[in-house]
Amino acid sequence: MPSHPDGIRAPQIAADQMPSHVAVIMDGNGRWAEQRGLPRHEGHRAGIAAVYEMVYGALEIGLRHLTVYMFSTENWKRGTEEITTILGATQRELDEGPLRDMNVRQRWSGRPDKLPEDLVHSLRREEHRTRTRTGLTLTTCINYGGRDEITRTAAALAQAAREGEVDPHLLGEDDFARHLPHPDMPDVDLLWRTGNEQRTSNFLPWHAAYAELYFTPGYWPDNDRSDLWQAITEYSRRQRRHGAVPTPLTSPEN
Structure with missing residues (x-):
């Protein structure tokens, strides 16, 4: 795995302050390209390198789960060339990219509808090949789409419920979670969005x-693993309560 170009090392984060799952x-990507006078699809090519950087950074800092929003069900409204570039680049990286030989379990979440058959085959192949x-x-x-x-x-x-496997009058959150496409996916601890937008856009609701x-604020291709580490560092400073009353701070003894 290549080191950071500037020699920056991952920060040391206490285990109880580390997120388990970053999404x-x-x-x-498109605005990054337009800013440079390039076609929008060139931004997606550049964005692939940033994905690799995040994977390297996740491995270095010890993150267990990283989920990336590559192409949404709403993205079919974009131009044909942009769509073709995104899906084609994804196909090439699955077949030839550097993650193939790293200790990374690859999974896919989404619908096969509309996707090229070769891409669906590659996604499922990598899921199976890296499952252990x-x-x-x-x-x-x-x-x-969430x-x-x-x-x-x-x-x-x-x-x-129709087949008698669950009682509809006794359903709970655990029953729902067991029927999700990936029932073993942990809850997201930290959801990070680049590009100076502040909405979650139907992602993992x-x-x-x-x-x-x-x-x-930065566009995705301008980010590297140090930005992931900064996001995790920011997370480590926040107090997670999940609806509970915060623990009062105690004064040190004199």
Whole structure:
């Protein structure tokens, strides 16, 4: 794994202050390109390098789960060339990229509908090939929508109730979670969005219900692993209460 170009090292974060799961909305690829007089699709090519940087940074700091929003169900409204570039670049990286030989478990979240068959095959192949890896779990959301995920989960739960597997009068959150596409995906601790936008855009609404939100102005291709470390450092300074009353600070003894 290559080191940071400037020799920067990952900060030391106490285990009880480390997030388990960071999710990233990688916004600003197109605007990054336009700012440089390039076609929008060139920004997505540059954005792939930033994804690698985040994976390297996650491995260095010991993050267990990283989920990236690559292509949403709403992104089909974009231009054909931009869509083709995003999906084509993803295909090439799955087939030839540097993550293939690293201790990274790769997973895909999203719908196969509309996606090229070769891409779906590569996504499923890498899921199977890397399933026993014990390092970082990298989940790539492609043709993903949060409401769509919840709708499909509700349909699966309704089918389970119809077949007598669950009692609809006794349903709880755990029953719902077991029918999600990835029932073992942990809740998101930190949701980070780049590109100077401050919304969650239908990304992981179930998992991110209690996530700390972190927004930064820079466009995605301008970020590297040090920005991930800064996000995690910011997270470590926040007090997570989940609805509980904060523990009062005690005065030191004189």
